[in-house]
Amino acid sequence: MxxxxxxxxxxxxxxxxxxxxxxxxxxxxxxxxxxxxxxxxxxxxxxxxxxxxxxxxxxxxxxxxxxxxxxxxxxxxxxxxxxxxxxxxxxxxxxxxxxxxxxxxxxxxIASLLEVGTGFHQEMTGRENIYMNGAIMGMTRAEIRAKFDDIVDFAGVARYIDTPVKRYSSGMTVRLGFAVAAFLExxxxxxxxxxxxxxxxxxxxxxxxxxxxxxxxxxxxxxxxxxxxxxxxxxxxxxxxxxxxxxxxxxxxxxxxxxxLQNKEQKEKIINHIHWAKPHLQIDRIVVNGTEDDHSILHAGQTILPVRVEGQSSIDFKTDLIVLLKSPMDVPLASLNEGVYKGSPLAFKSGHFSISKDIVLPKYLCRGNYVVDIVLQQPGSEYQLGARHAAFLHAEGNADAFARPMSLNDSGLMGLETLYPDA
Amino acid sequence: METLKPANRQPLVIRPRKGLLEVDLKALWRYRDLWYMYVRRDIVTYYKQTVLGPLWFLVQPVLTTVMYMFVFGGLAGISTDGAPQPLFYLSGIMLWNYFSDSFNASSNVFATNASVFGKVYFPRLVVPLAGLTSNLVKMGIQLVLFVLVYAGYRIAGQGLHVNATLLLFPLYILLLAGHALSWGLIISSVTSKYRDLRYLVGFGLQLFMYATPVIYPLSVASDKFRTVLELNPLTPVFEAFKYGCLGCGSLSWGGLLYSAVFMAVALFVAVIVFNRVERTFMDTV
Structure with a gap:
């Protein structure tokens, strides 16, 4: 129905x-x-x-x-x-x-929570405002009376209920407004x-x-x-x-x-973002986050970012896949560079090659956009491939962190943790 | 909490425009508690944080009466038709205050409530109707003062001519309320988009008081001005009230009928205009 x-x-x-x-x-x-x-x-x-x-x-x-x-x-x-x-x-x-x-x-x-605390009068007490606000939202006095204690309880302002609202902190005012709306049913x-x-x-x-x-x-x-x-x-x-x-x-x-993905109609293949490569390399495919397209979404709760580079080489070569995670303002935030950290490059014979890495994402990745640079490099020796701004990732944000303060519009942020979370 | 029964599944239909004369009286009745809350708020917030409290409702009419006695009764020497000056002025002020306060309340409906109207829907008429009511309460307090002063004069042996037409007092109030509401609604509807009128209305109301027999009896006007004053639909109301309790003034049945018809037409126009503006005023205010 x-x-x-x-x-x-x-x-x-x-x-x-x-x-x-x-x-x-x-x-x-x-x-x-x-x-x-x-x-x-x-x-x-x-x-x-x-x-x-x-x-x-x-x-x-x-x-x-x-x-x-x-x-x-x-x-x-x-x-x-x-x-x-x-x-x-x-x-x-x-x-x-x-x-x-x-x-x-x-x-x-129909009740709307477009704005809470509508009709609050600064000079009136919390009690009077609950009745006023409830009546504006379409409740009868009897209904409000029945839910009055619940509302006060929910808002957590029991001590101030007979004090004019102008003496309330802004947080208390908003809580009182939300509480009335929440019990509107x-x-x-x-x-x-x-x-x-x-x-x-x-x-x-x-x-x-x-x-x-x-x-x-x-x-x-x-x-x-x-x-x-x-x-x-x-x-x-x-x-x-x-x-x-x-x-x-x-x-x-x-x-x-x-x-x-709205307004990303001019989606491109990631390989079109390769701006430089050694002559012996021919790249067939770069897959980031499961797609060859340069725009994709990091879903809430996603922990792994898979990256794969496939192609042909005319000679034997040693290389390592470097992945840079940057902000849209081009500020580097994190890098995958295991060849350098651990001194273990990958070795390939001439012909077809394929490099796959599953990157463990930071546990708390806030809502926003991230830019991915992809580089192939023989550690300590030479660059073999560069693809700046190869892919754009849109993180939904993590489902537990409901709080908006952590989601700074489209900038994205990685959440840190302390060693002793309860301390 | 009423739950939806399949039987009474009457949808709420939101359309671009309502019918011209469609006033949802049922909805108004459903929101009667809101009406009560608005009345209460108007009265309570008036004297919050004051020592004298509701007595403040009396200060203004008392001081105004004293001033009028001095200026109009004393300096200008305008006749009160034989009635004691304090009673004459007090009765005029009481009725005029009720009219002008109610008019102001309904002519500012959109301007003063824009923030609330912009967020929540309820029948907008609740607010001006509450304004009429809270002003009625204020006038009731002033009426008590009037009755006390009146009784004082009676006890002092002043010969005041009371007659049965005083029983029409509720009708007079109804007429004043109707005029205030309908004129106010028309003004508020027009000023929500074109603000020019708002400036005119402020001092226009002051001037209008002098075109109404508030501080003078109709009998002092010359024939020429008398015709003009009788075009004012408030004139018969003021005159009739003074006739009823002070014995001065005049009771004109034709005048009261004229006032009532005038009010009905104004109310008709007001409802049409208000209905049109009510739905989209948020876009133009």
């Missing part, structure tokens, strides 16, 4: 500022559509939302012709780059603003990156609550996040948005792959 149906939904936004000229646009639109019964002169512009390129009109489709259904009890991750239309979609669903075209049908009470829950609030202890609680809601309590959840590890662990299905349209809809793993 469907819980939500998006039916050719579109949303048009006006760019620039509202001011002089708006009135004339409005009058013109009214004249054209109502009096002369023509098409809306501004709606006709069929431009998609590409914020990088400058369009010809002052209007833009933040969402265009979105159609998909969500089953009852399904947990759907909405993923896409900034500006893909995710937040607009949630805003339409939570009725903050109305769609320009199409229709959304939803069965059951709607049939449809809309979540937009709220997990990034509070300290580590509270985050754990928040994630736990999210999982209870989505798994145990069988609610329909739409979850928007840039954290692919979070999406993967919470959702069964993924919808990828790009420039206001649905570009992929399917299993969460495939959706994440699709998202990660």
């Amino acid at each position: 469907n819980a939500i149906e998006f039916d050719h939904v579109g949303k048009l936004y006006q760019l620039g500022s509202v001011g002089t000229g708006t009135l004339s646009h409005d009058l013109n639109r009214w004249w054209q559509t109502r009096i002369r019964r023509r098409e809306d002169p501004y709606l006709r512009v069929g431009e998609t939302n590409d914020r990088a390129s400058k369009g010809g009109s002052g209007f833009v489709w933040a969402l265009k012709d979105i159609s998909f259904d969500v089953e009852e009890g399904e947990v759907v991750g909405i993923i896409g780059k900034n500006g893909a239309g995710k937040s607009t979609l949630l805003k339409l669903l939570s009725q903050v603003t109305a769609p320009t075209t199409g229709e959304i049908r939803a069965w059951g009470r 709607p049939e449809i829950l809309v979540v937009d990156e709220v997990l990034a609030v509070g300290d580590a202890e509270f985050q754990k609680k928040a994630v736990g609550k999210m999982q209870d809601v989505s798994r145990g309590e069988g609610r329909t959840v739409l979850f928007v996040s840039h954290n692919m590890a979070a999406v993967r662990s919470l959702c069964q299905r993924g919808v990828v948005l790009d420039r206001g349209g649905v570009v992929f809809d399917g299993g969460v793993a495939e959706a994440i792959d699709h998202y990660m």
Whole structure:
């Protein structure tokens, strides 16, 4: 049974500022559509939302012709780059603003965690704000009264409950807001990156609550996040948005792959990145992370990065495979260079050769992009092959580290551990 | 917590535009607790961290009355039609404050609540309706003061002519509330996109007070001005109230009918305009 149906939904936004000229646009639109019964002169512009390129009109489709259904009890991750239309979609669903075209049908009470603590009044006490905030979210006073103790408990602010919220620390305010929202118990829950609030202890609680809601309590959840590890662990299905349209809809793993590889249409073979090689070498194939393409994904929980180089040589030679892991800014982060470390190069006869190495990845690899350089070298003697920026790896981040502070956008980071983790 | 029964699977349909006059009264009723919370918040936050508390609701009308007695009654020598000055001014101020506060509350609905409206959906009408109610409570407190002063004059043997039309008092309040709500909603809808009006409204309201018989009785106006003043739909309300409790002023059934029809038309327009703006104001505010 469907819980939500998006039916050719579109949303048009006006760019620039509202001011002089708006009135004339409005009058013109009214004249054209109502009096002369023509098409809306501004709606006709069929431009998609590409914020990088400058369009010809002052209007833009933040969402265009979105159609998909969500089953009852399904947990759907909405993923896409900034500006893909995710937040607009949630805003339409939570009725903050109305769609320009199409229709959304939803069965059951919708609550959104777009922003927690909505309607908090600084002068009112925590107790008063819980009632106020709950009422704004659509709860009755009786419902709030029944859950009041749970909410206070969850937020951990029992001592301050009769103190005005202006005396709260920012963390306490956010926790109180989240707690009210968490006990809302709607049939449809809309979540937009709220997990990034509070300290580590509270985050754990928040994630736990999210999982209870989505798994145990069988609610329909739409979850928007840039954290692919979070999406993967919470959702069964993924919808990828790009420039206001649905570009992929399917299993969460495939959706994440699709998202990660978006805009990488100009994918190339890794061997095309070889910039220099000894004349006796002819490279047939370089495989990194299971693919000959230069873009691939390091999945959450993946521990091994396989690298293989195959080719022909006209002479006997000794060599070693060097793999450099770098940041997108070209800063070297780590290297595989066993020939030098251990003094043990590989020896090959002339003819076909194949070098395979399974690299053990750092245990904690945070979300972000990594660049791989591949080099063949006879240790201490000569370079035989260089392929700078041979492959690009997109790490999803590790599933345990839910915390966003560790995921510095697209920079990537390797997590260190101490010798005595509990000390 | 109501659970979904297959029988009542009525979907919530989110469409580009609602019907012109579609006011979801059921939804408004469902959100009555929110209405209560808004009323409470308005009143409670007004006197938080003050010593006098709700008494502050009385300070403004008392001081204004004293000032009016001095300026209009004393210096300008405007007649109060035989009624005691404090009662005359207090009654005018009380009604006018209710109108102007309610008008301000509903004309600023979008501007002051943009942050909340931008995040959560609830029937937006809850907020202006709560504004009307909390102002009603404030006026109730002022009414107590008025009754006390009134009783004082009675005991002192002042001959005040009370008559049965005072029973129409709730109707007068309803008329004031209706006017304040509908004018306010129209203004708030228009200013959410074009802010020009917002500046006009501020001092326009002040000027409008002088076009309403608040500090003077209608009887002092010359015939020419009288016709203009009678076009003001608030005039019959102020006059009728003073007629009912002070014996001055005039009760005009035609005027009250005019005021009621005016209000109905304004409310009709307000609902249409508000409905249109409510759905997309977040994009234009």
